[in-house]
Amino acid sequence: MAMYEQALIDTAKALVAPGKGVLAADESTGTIKKRLDSINVESTEATRQAYRNLLFTTEGAEQFISGVILFEETLFQNADDGTSFARLLADKGVIPGIKVDKGAKPLAGSPEEKVTEGLDGLRDRLGEYREAGARFAKWRAVIDIADDRPSDYCIHVNAHALARYAALCQEAGIVPIVEPEVLMDGANSIERCEAVTDRVLDRVFDELKTQRVLLEGMLLKPNMVIAGKQCPQQAGVEEVADATLRCLRRRVPAAVPGIVFLSGGQSDEVATAHLDAMNKRGPQPWVLSFSYGRALQAPALAAWRGEPDNIPAAQQAYYKRARNNGAAAEGRYSPDMEDAA
Template sequence: MQHQVLINTARSLMAPGKGILAADESTGTIKKRLDSIGVESTEQNRQAYRNLLFTTAGAEEFISGVILFQETLFQKADDGTPFPDLLTDKGIIPGIKVDMGAKPLAGSPEEKVTEGLDGLRERLSDYAAAGARFAKWRGVIDIAEDRPTDYCIHVNAHALARYAALCQEAGIVPIVEPEVLMDGANSIERCEQVTDAVLDAVFTELKRQNVLLEGMLLKPNMVISGKQCPQQAGVEEVARATLRCLNRRVPAAVPGIVFLSGGQSDELATAHLDAMNRMGPQPWALSFSYGRALQAPALQAWRGQADNVPAAQQAFLKRARNNGAAARGEYNADMESAA
């Protein structure tokens, strides 16, 4: 019975033409976002911004789920409706970010390991009671000349699988997010090599810890050139390399893959997803779980002003619609200039 609930939720999150809004910025990250538009990061302003996103009319046509930060899970909309209830009423599944962030890895302090397993079973019980039906945990893998080490890959894969097993025990679908960062000067070939090793380790650990693959989603990076790399791979090359890597390592039992945008521009993240979906059916559905790439235009349009809410909602709806089209392989650049 529990297995079927997990499978049904995972499939609902992968509904055709829909993806996931990552609105789970930690207190530090949302402060940076609000600082960028000159808005103070108070609880009231954070609530107002999330309220703007969640009450956007029509977004439910393209958004299947929203990942919330712990603070947001327990906040209410302007009309007093708890955010999880507001989303559920629109047919959007509420989720929750459960990790406690990446910290320096003991013995290899230039690398990171994600913390938050202590007390996670109890927290998951509280989150489920508050309405969360899926969760997210992000592992961070950096590429440099001597990184990542096998040690770093292994401890992050182990933690991701521990988290996933605890989620499924609580009836919550885990989104497993091993992110290979794109900040370096590495080539796309090096990114593919590292991503391959990371996914291999992650699925080995998931199997060891008896995680039900049909009741989870994968949230990986795309295989892409590092930001500092002088030779940037084109859209088709990124799509081909990403699919080659995923087909090599991700079992067909996984119902869906929701990509992170990883610092790509809004339009490039959409174009990459579209290109992959145009390359024919894959063993798993391919969609998005974007944060900044869905929100950036809305944030710029809003700037903390109540009068700007309609314009900000239009900007968010446009990005949701365009990414929904990319999830079907039906996006084209002309949609960016359309009103």
């Protein structure tokens, strides 16, 4: 890692440059199929390429997007003009990244919980990804909330895997985005989400320290602290901002340069409002930005519907979400921006 130390620090800082965040376009083949099914478009390599090409060639989006997380297939695909997607992005000043985990599987001994797999062979794969142009990576762990979950066992094995992944990335000169996602699918209160997120982050940073991960050369991608979707008592924007910041300030060392939130199933406008509310509270020890998938892409996908004639409208929808989230990353967002052209 020593030979890459400054490069890791510089890349991590560049990913959280003022007013910029990360586009998560790393949907697995199964997930992108669900997205395309929702607009009645068959998921083929060609349609997946066409959709990613639409996003990556949107004029001006690079003002607000610092990096793009790619799925492995996408990293090795080309744009319509024959340029590799990694080169196309890099030429715009956007840093190419790669999703490296192999997905969440049932946890042995506690099959209702999940553990993320993909460490086997990761060192060799990281070398290939770096050769192809990737400069950062992502690994997602999923933590479910229920009456008897998460177990300490589940939190431990996922934190351990996240730190192993992060250490291997830094060895290869690739910035790890560490993503421990506490899911928002249950009926839990915001207070329960805060308590679980606190436990998870505590264990994750303990493992990162044990495994000698350079905190200055990584980013954290956590959930926001919110009530579960099925909870009858949903918290307001200000309460979410307060709870999330309280939790992060307790557990995330100031050495980490940035926190890029996942949207986790929030609507696009709500995710933007939550990020903005946190940044309106003034400077924090780390930059607060975004690494959104659906919350950046949903309007573009709905506008596109697989029709070439709809590409300009789809790109306009994506540009608008990128612009609004860029503003939220600096605490400059206003709901009025949703009505502006």
